[in-house]
Amino acid sequence: MAEAQNIPVGSTTAGQIAVAAESTVATRMSAPPSFDVADFPVPHGREEEWRFTPLERLRGLHDGTAVATGNGLKVAVEAPEGVTIEAVGRDDARLGRAGTPVDRIAAQAYSAFEKAGVITVPKETVLTEPIRIAVHGEGGTAFAHQVVELGAFAEAVVVIDHTGDAVLAANVDYVLGDGAKLTVVSVQDWDDKAVHVAQHNALIGRDASFKSVVVTFGGDVVRLHPRVTYAGTGGEAELFGLYFTDAGQHQEHRLLVDHNTPHCKSNVVYKGALQGEAAHAVWIGDVLIEAKAEGTDTYEMNRNLVLTDGARVDSVPNLEIETGEIVGAGHASATGRFDDEQLFYLMARGIPADEARRLVVRGFFAELVQQIGVDDIEERLLVKIDEELEASV
Amino acid sequence: MATLEIRDLHVTVEADNATKEILKGVDLTVKQGETHAIMGPNGSGKSTLAYSLAGHPKYTITGGTVTLDGEDVLEMSVDERARAGLFLAMQYPVEVPGVSVSNFLRTSATAIRGEAPKLRTWVKEVKEAMQRLHMDPAFAERNVNEGFSGGEKKRHEILQLELLKPKVAILDETDSGLDVDALRVVSEGVNRVRETGEVGTLLITHYTRILRYIKPDQVHVFSGGRIVESGGAELADKLENEGYEAYAKLDAVDTKGGASA
Numbered sequence: 001m002a003e004a005q006n007i008p009v010g011s012t013t014a015g016q017i018a019v020a021a022e023s024t025v026a027t028r029m030s031a032p033p034s035f036d037v038a039d040f041p042v043p044h045g046r047e048e049e050w051r052f053t054p055l056e057r058l059r060g061l062h063d064g065t066a067v068a069t070g071n072g073l074k075v076a077v078e079a080p081e082g083v084t085i086e087a088v089g090r091d092d093a094r095l096g097r098a099g100t101p102v103d104r105i106a107a108q109a110y111s112a113f114e115k116a117g118v119i120t121v122p123k124e125t126v127l128t129e130p131i132r133i134a135v136h137g138e139g140g141t142a143f144a145h146q147v148v149e150l151g152a153f154a155e156a157v158v159v160i161d162h163t164g165d166a167v168l169a170a171n172v173d174y175v176l177g178d179g180a181k182l183t184v185v186s187v188q189d190w191d192d193k194a195v196h197v198a199q200h201n202a203l204i205g206r207d208a209s210f211k212s213v214v215v216t217f218g219g220d221v222v223r224l225h226p227r228v229t230y231a232g233t234g235g236e237a238e239l240f241g242l243y244f245t246d247a248g249q250h251q252e253h254r255l256l257v258d259h260n261t262p263h264c265k266s267n268v269v270y271k272g273a274l275q276g277e278a279a280h281a282v283w284i285g286d287v288l289i290e291a292k293a294e295g296t297d298t299y300e301m302n303r304n305l306v307l308t309d310g311a312r313v314d315s316v317p318n319l320e321i322e323t324g325e326i327v328g329a330g331h332a333s334a335t336g337r338f339d340d341e342q343l344f345y346l347m348a349r350g351i352p353a354d355e356a357r358r359l360v361v362r363g364f365f366a367e368l369v370q371q372i373g374v375d376d377i378e379e380r381l382l383v384k385i386d387e388e389l390e391a392s393v
Numbered sequence: 394m395a396t397l398e399i400r401d402l403h404v405t406v407e408a409d410n411a412t413k414e415i416l417k418g419v420d421l422t423v424k425q426g427e428t429h430a431i432m433g434p435n436g437s438g439k440s441t442l443a444y445s446l447a448g449h450p451k452y453t454i455t456g457g458t459v460t461l462d463g464e465d466v467l468e469m470s471v472d473e474r475a476r477a478g479l480f481l482a483m484q485y486p487v488e489v490p491g492v493s494v495s496n497f498l499r500t501s502a503t504a505i506r507g508e509a510p511k512l513r514t515w516v517k518e519v520k521e522a523m524q525r526l527h528m529d530p531a532f533a534e535r536n537v538n539e540g541f542s543g544g545e546k547k548r549h550e551i552l553q554l555e556l557l558k559p560k561v562a563i564l565d566e567t568d569s570g571l572d573v574d575a576l577r578v579v580s581e582g583v584n585r586v587r588e589t590g591e592v593g594t595l596l597i598t599h600y601t602r603i604l605r606y607i608k609p610d611q612v613h614v615f616s617g618g619r620i621v622e623s624g625g626a627e628l629a630d631k632l633e634n635e636g637y638e639a640y641a642k643l644d645a646v647d648t649k650g651g652a653s654a
Contacts, residue, residue, distance in 0.1 A: 305491070336490060340450065345487040345537075348447050349497075349553065350475035350504035359500055363536075364491035 011306070011313040013333045018320050025256065025286050025320060033100035037064070037111040040104035049103055052282040052314050054250055057221045059141070059167045059195050061105050066167060068112060072140010073166050077119065079131040083156075084120040094118055094147055098173035099201025099227050106199040106225065109169035112143035119158075123151025123177060130157040130374065137166025137194055144170040148184070152177035152205070157374055158184045163218075165191040170198040176208040178232060183211040185377050189384070190218035199225040204264070206232025213372050214270075215381060216243040216251050217388060223252040230261035237266040241283075242368055242381070244388045245311065247276025254284040255300070259293040268300035271368050273361050274311035283333075285317040289326060297327035304335040305364050307357065358389050395425040395462055395478060395560035397446075397593060403456035404438075404445045415441040417618035418457070423561055423593040430596045430604060430629065433615030434637040439597045440484060442615070443565040447481040448474050461561065476505055478560030482550040482567050489537035494549065495519070497537045498556060505557050522555045525585070527578050544575035551582035561593040562586065568603035580606030601633040616640040 018024070028048045031040045042063045043050040050062075060066035077085050088094070095116050101107040119131060133146075148158055154177065162168075176182050188196060196219055204210050216222050228237045237257060245251045257266040272281045283302045304313040317331040338360050346356035365385055369378050404416035415438045423429050433439050445452045446459060448471040459466040461477055469477060489497065498519060503509045510518070523530060526548045538546055547567055554562055564583065568576055584607060586592050596607060604612075604626070612628040613620045614637075621640055622628065 341487045342489050344447075344449055344471060345483070345489065346497075346501075347471035348475055348481055348483075349501035349557070350472050351500055352472050352504070353470075355500070355504070359492055359496070360489060361491075363489075363493065363496060367491075 011304075011335050013313070013315045013335050018318070025288050025318070029102060033102045034107055035096060035101060035110050037104060037107040040107050043104060049254070053223055053252060054221065057195065057250065058105070058197065061108060061167065061169045061195065061197055064108065066108075066141050066169070068114075068143055069140035072138055073142035073144070073168060074134075074136045074138065075117065075144075076134040076136075077117070077131070078134075079119065080127050080129045082122065082125050083127070083131060084118075084122075086118045086120075087115045088118050089115065092116065092118065094149065095145060096171075096173065098175050098203040099199070099229065101171060101199060102225070102227070103199075105169050105197045106171055109143045109171050109198075110145065112169075113145045116145035116147060118147045118149070121150045121154040121156045124153045125151070126155040127157065130159050133158065133160045135160065135162045135168075137162075137164035137168065137190070139165050141167040142169075144168065145172075146170065147173045147175065148182070149175040150177055150180035150182050153179040155181040156183075158182065159374070159377065160184065160186045162186070162188045162190055162196060165194050167195045168197070172198060172200045174200070174202040174210065176203065176205045176210055178205040178207060180205060180208045182208075183213070183373065185213040185215065185372065185374065188214075188216040188219055188222050188224075190222070192218065192220060194219040195221045197221070197223045200227065202226070202228045202237065204228065204230045204235035204237060207234035208232075209236040209238075211238045211373075212240065213377075214239075214241040214253060216241075216253070217384060219249065219251070221250045223250075223254070225254045225256075227256040227258070228266065229258045230264045233261055233263045235261065235264040237264075238371075239266070239268045239270075240368055240371060241270035241272075242365055243270070243272040243281060244385065245272060245274040245279040245281045246388070247310075248278050250280045250282075252282035254282075254286075256286045256288070257298065257300075259287070259289045259296045259298060262293055263295035264293065265296075266298045266300075269368060270301070271303045271305075271365060272313070273305045273307060273364060274313060275307035277310035279311040281313045283313075283315045285331065285333075287319045287329070287331070289319075289321045289323060289329060291322040294323055294325040295327055296329065299328065299330045301332045302334075303364075305361065306335065306337040307361070354390075358386060361385060361389055395593065397423040397479075397561045397595075398460045399446075399457070400459075401457040402442075402445070402454070402459060404441055405453045405455050406441070406451060407453075414455070415452075415618055416445065419619050421613065421620060423595055425560060425593050426590045427611070428587060428594040428596060428607065428609045430598060430609035430612045431615050431620075432598055432601070432612060432629065432632055434640065435599065437615045438618040439615050440565055443481055443563045443595075443597055446474075446563055447471060447479060472504065480554055480557055480559035480562045482547075482554055482562065482564045484566040484569060486538045486541075486546045486550055488539045490539055492537050493534055494537055495533040498533075498553065501553065502556055519556065522552055525555075526552055526582050528552065543570040544572070547571060547575065547579050548582075551579050554586055555582060558586075559592060561595065563595045563597065565597045566599060567596075568598055568600060576603060577606060583607055601629045604629045614640055
């Protein structure tokens with residue numbers, strides 16, 4: 001009756017650890033990184049980086065047919081005193097320093113935005129209140145670029161909320177000065193029809209620490225690409241993710257941690273729950289330890305909980321190690337299902353079915369939510385998880 | 394006094410695109426304070442009886458009645474049965490990743506008792522119950538049944554039995570896979586609950602070994618989907634010496650009849 005292997009039909013958890021002289025992360029992409037969309041061929045769907053994505057649902061973001069509609073997206077920034085908020089032109093030297101677009105949609109976003117947002121926290125400024133960025137879609141199409149820069153030893157929490165309906169392609173740069181501490185919570189709570197494709201680039205200064213919490217609930221297609229590189233030794237990155245994929249939704253999180261600098265740390269934990277027909281979650285976790293990155297300590301993990309039949313997960317951790325002089329490197333991926341036997345067991349202890357399901361999903365996410373470290377965000381997420389459960393079961 | 398009454402219970406299961414009748418008319422009455430042992434060879438339908446009483450969706454009731462204090466058990470959902478006072482200690486307890494034992498126990502106790510137990514007394518209650526079962530306190534923070542050894546799973550089942558205080562407890566092969574020490578600890582747990590006089594116990598087992606620790610009032614031999622003989626504790630001794638062979642022959646004849654029915 002008990003089944004050790006409980007992977008839902010159609011789901012995959014194929015990972016690899018490669019010890020190589022040269023990375024294949026870059027060569028697996030169909031073109032080298034570039035700011036110019038013309039450098040990327042229009043994807044047809046069989047490319048490594050596009051093979052899981054439903055191109056026909058991207059509303060033309062991938063093939064140049066999507067056109068910005070002007071008033072389609074409202075962005076409101078609320079920040080405590082001491083923070084500078086600017087809208088700058090395309091030629092501003094502060095744009096694009098944290099990373100270069102690696103696929104066609106990121107390059108399209110970079111090639112098409114008109115004004116970029118730049119938020120600056122001066123050096124040694126420690127914020128006690130979060131910076132809040134509300135991104136609200138009103139049915140339009142938009143290309144965006146946002147920079148968040150922390151000077152040396154500055155500390156900040158940034159909460160980005162995505163709501164409403166939009167077709168959005170964006171790049172977000174996080175630039176951390178030496179010893180800076182930045183926590184970013186990006187919540188994708190879109191309406192059902194939204195399409196959101198974005199590349200997040202973090203450049204982590206010497207002894208700086210970066211915590212990213214990506215929370216994806218809504219949207220028709222959400223495809224995010226958080227990437228981390230280090231500008232000096234002693235940098236730390238924690239990349240947490242939580243997604244709740246409902247019927248018909250495609251939620252894809254592709255991560256890259258490039259250990260290009262010695263003595264840096266990274267820890268990646270993404271957890272997802274899925275329910276409903278054709279719910280599809282994709283998690284790609286690439287960690288690259290370059291030859292010069294001695295003393296690296298890295299771990300990445302993806303866990304998925306499939307609540308109903310008809311949902312599909314593709315989880316692909318990749319770890320590439322070019323030096324053996326490291327502290328630690330590991331990865332794990334697992335997809336399991338909440339099945340009738342688990343439900344029966346909990347109900348046989350008097351727990352009603354809906355409460356049993358809630359218990360399991362809350363338990364599954366709680367451990368991760370507790371690590372966010374921002375109280376009102378933690379509470380809001382737990383409430384939201386309950387809502388998601390109640391809405392659909 | 395709580396009474397579980399099973400009358401002429403018939404149960405089928407779908408297997409290989411065919412409907413197979415597993416229980417073929419079970420009659421049994423278990424009263425609060427009594428202990429009944431159900432013994433029988435593998436495949437005789439013992440576990441089907443246990444899971445059917447608890448309401449597992451795999452089994453279809455095709456005839457008969459089950460009542461608890463006159464209430465129709467078969468009309469109740471799985472959780473309603475538990476809240477009515479039925480408890481099934483499972484042979485293969487299920488892993489529930491992400492849910493800690495302490496969270497699970499408290500949620501379950503809240504559901505069964507109808508209100509959340511007071512935190513302070515509850516913590517003490519759980520701690521003491523775990524100590525009696527020789528369970529490490531760290532156990533409470535592990536996920537339900539995840540990575541538990543066979544012995545740990547069974548202790549965890551008996552821990553729930555002690556905390557949830559059902560009217561009727563069905564122990565489905567609780568003794569299987571236990572070494573002698575674990576069997577003793579688990580049996581002591583069951584006996585503590587029995588000694589309260591408030592629970593009727595239905596002990597399902599393949600072996601007579603556990604009956605050295607838990608003395609039944611009645612022993613029933615199960616074969617071919619029904620009880621074929623009932624007696625006192627001495628019936629277990631007979632089974633110990635003679636095995637199930639005599640009943641297995643009965644079973645063979647019976648199964649043929651059942652298949653054509």
